[in-house]
Amino acid sequence: MNPGIDLQQRFIETLTDFGLSDGISKLIWMPVPMLLMIFGATVGVLVSVWLERKISAAAQQRIGPEFIGPLGILAPVADGMKLVFKEDVVPANSDPWLFTLGPALVVIPVFLSYLIVPFGENLLVSNVGLGIFLWIAFSSIVPIGLLMSGYSSNNKYALLGGLRAAAQSISYEIPLALAVLAIVMMSNSLSTVEIVEKQAGYGILGWNVWRQPFGFILFWISALAECERIPFDLPEAEEELVAGYQTEYSGMKFALFYLGSYVNLVLSALLVAVLYFGGWELPIPIETLADLLHIPQDNAILQVVDASLGITMTLLKAYFFLFLAILLRWTVPRVRIDQLLDLGWKFLLPVGLANLLITAGLKLTLPFAFGG
Amino acid sequence: MNLAEGVQFVSFIILAVLVIGAALGVVLFDKIVYSAFLLGGVFISIAGIYLLQNADFVAAAQILVYVGAINVLILFAIMLVNKKENYAPIPRRWIRKGSAAAVSIGLFVLLSIMLTRTHWSVDLSVASPALPIETIGEHLFSDYLLPFELASVLLLMALIGAVVLARREEIEGETTAIVGELPAPALELPERPREPVA
Numbered sequence: 206m207n208p209g210i211d212l213q214q215r216f217i218e219t220l221t222d223f224g225l226s227d228g229i230s231k232l233i234w235m236p237v238p239m240l241l242m243i244f245g246a247t248v249g250v251l252v253s254v255w256l257e258r259k260i261s262a263a264a265q266q267r268i269g270p271e272f273i274g275p276l277g278i279l280a281p282v283a284d285g286m287k288l289v290f291k292e293d294v295v296p297a298n299s300d301p302w303l304f305t306l307g308p309a310l311v312v313i314p315v316f317l318s319y320l321i322v323p324f325g326e327n328l329l330v331s332n333v334g335l336g337i338f339l340w341i342a343f344s345s346i347v348p349i350g351l352l353m354s355g356y357s358s359n360n361k362y363a364l365l366g367g368l369r370a371a372a373q374s375i376s377y378e379i380p381l382a383l384a385v386l387a388i389v390m391m392s393n394s395l396s397t398v399e400i401v402e403k404q405a406g407y408g409i410l411g412w413n414v415w416r417q418p419f420g421f422i423l424f425w426i427s428a429l430a431e432c433e434r435i436p437f438d439l440p441e442a443e444e445e446l447v448a449g450y451q452t453e454y455s456g457m458k459f460a461l462f463y464l465g466s467y468v469n470l471v472l473s474a475l476l477v478a479v480l481y482f483g484g485w486e487l488p489i490p491i492e493t494l495a496d497l498l499h500i501p502q503d504n505a506i507l508q509v510v511d512a513s514l515g516i517t518m519t520l521l522k523a524y525f526f527l528f529l530a531i532l533l534r535w536t537v538p539r540v541r542i543d544q545l546l547d548l549g550w551k552f553l554l555p556v557g558l559a560n561l562l563i564t565a566g567l568k569l570t571l572p573f574a575f576g577g
Numbered sequence: 578m579n580l581a582e583g584v585q586f587v588s589f590i591i592l593a594v595l596v597i598g599a600a601l602g603v604v605l606f607d608k609i610v611y612s613a614f615l616l617g618g619v620f621i622s623i624a625g626i627y628l629l630q631n632a633d634f635v636a637a638a639q640i641l642v643y644v645g646a647i648n649v650l651i652l653f654a655i656m657l658v659n660k661k662e663n664y665a666p667i668p669r670r671w672i673r674k675g676s677a678a679a680v681s682i683g684l685f686v687l688l689s690i691m692l693t694r695t696h697w698s699v700d701l702s703v704a705s706p707a708l709p710i711e712t713i714g715e716h717l718f719s720d721y722l723l724p725f726e727l728a729s730v731l732l733l734m735a736l737i738g739a740v741v742l743a744r745r746e747e748i749e750g751e752t753t754a755i756v757g758e759l760p761a762p763a764l765e766l767p768e769r770p771r772e773p774v775a
Binding site for chain 2: 228232303333334335338339341342343345346348349352353356364367368371372375378395
């Protein structure tokens with residue numbers, strides 16, 4: 206395996222060539238991937254909002270946004286501008302501090318979780334050893350923000366919505382963690398980079414989805430529920446609760462919730478691609494292709510092509526799942542709260558436990574296929 | 578002091594101030610909801626201190642368990658319970674207050690003595706393990722197996738206790754009042770009266 210491109214090292218080497226000291230070069234490098242990631246996540250949200258509008262329109266035989274830019278591609282930007290210029294209303298008798306803090310607490314952990322999403326061997330913000338566990342830990346902070354905004358709105362629907370949201374995200378965190386745990390057990394590592402590398406080598410046949418089909422379904426259902434997408438969008442169920450915990454929010458505070466939910470959705474789609482569909486790997490391994498074309502592994506052009514193909518593959522896979530999520534949203538009805546909790550606790554949890562047990566057994570009996 | 582040490586020092590100061598300030602807030606705020614939210618702040622700041630000590634797994638577990646589960650449950654309890662109670666003034670309340678103060682001061686003195694008597698020199702000869710999570714796992718299943726299993730039994734007991742407390746037996750077959758015939762009863766599920774646990 207060639208290590209691929211290490212942008213960080215190149216960047217620091219270039220700066221030291223200019224005569225800067227090593228520490229200062231590292232200091233200049235440090236914010237670059239973070240800002241790039243925040244920018245990338247925001248652009249990803251804009252794209253997914255546009256996709257949501259276009260796909261929903263197609264599902265309902267409409268055209269969707271058409272005149273705001275080519276193919277209506279600037280519609281999400283116009284949405285954002287509208288929300289920026291709206292009046293920021295804080296309802297009477299509400300708790301202004303908690304009311305402001307709530308949306309921030311919902312958004313920040315989601316953005317922080319982008320730390321671990323790899324687009325290539327060295328193309329991620331930080332290859333921390335905790336990896337995927339960090340994501341689970343961060344996403345467990347979100348319910349506090351939801352409870353905070355529900356409580357501080359001084360509105361019974363908001364409070365109910367906040368409580369529902371927290372209950373939902375706590376109940377679906379467990380099957381989600383169990384599905385991830387099975388993957389981690391197979392990969393012998395929590396790091397997302399290593400999880401992808403364990404799937405490399407055999408192209409599409411080596412991807413985890415063939416070894417973890419139930420885990421994949423489990424993960425996908427729980428991820429949708431964590432994102433409060435429509436089969437599970439009970440916290441904001443318009444017919445029952447107005448808009449749940451978002452009822453009293455307007456302007457940028459509402460925009461933060463909106464942004465957070467889409468960032469979370471893109472993140473979940475990216476993680477499905479990373480955990481189950483080989484991340485940046487091509488369906489046919491690039492080493493095989495290079496051998497067929499008689500290109501040496503350390504060719505510079507090959508490495509650039511490899512890196513850009515890796516980013517493209519990750520995004521393609523992620524946006525395929527985003528498409529599925531949007532299609533699901535516009536084609537299936539909402540479940541009831543008791544059905545939601547029944548599904549989580551009585552179906553997904555036992556299935557997740559059984560999946561974990563079977564994975565452990567297979568790991569012992571078939572160590573060549575299940576990473577023993 | 579190089580850059581990394583400076584960053585660590587400043588972060589430690591910030592985290593320490595956050596922990597102490599939030600903990601004081603938990604105790605001193607009148608509104609119990611503020612206390613609960615600030616408790617979450619205390620937990621997160623402590624996770625930050627763990628992170629400074631290179632214990633990243635412990636930090637993440639702290640966030641997951643204490644912030645994600647325990648603090649959310651506390652908040653749930655506060656928001657779902659809507660009980661107003663007028664506390665009758667208790668005669669000789671000063672005995673309680675006095676004993677509480679005595680216990681607190683005693684604890685403070687004890688901890689201060691402990692603080693001054695402990696040698697805080699760090700033993701740097703122990704290298705941090707290359708695979709911290711694997712090392713934790715090995716210790717959990719060898720040296721600390723009994724505490725680990727006892728904790729799991731304790732959690733199982735709590736689980737069963739919660740099921741027993743929350744279970745309601747609804748009476749089957751009892752129809753609710755038809756609209757117009759009788760004034761509809763309050764919106765409650767008919768429930769079998771529970772015999773007190775012996």
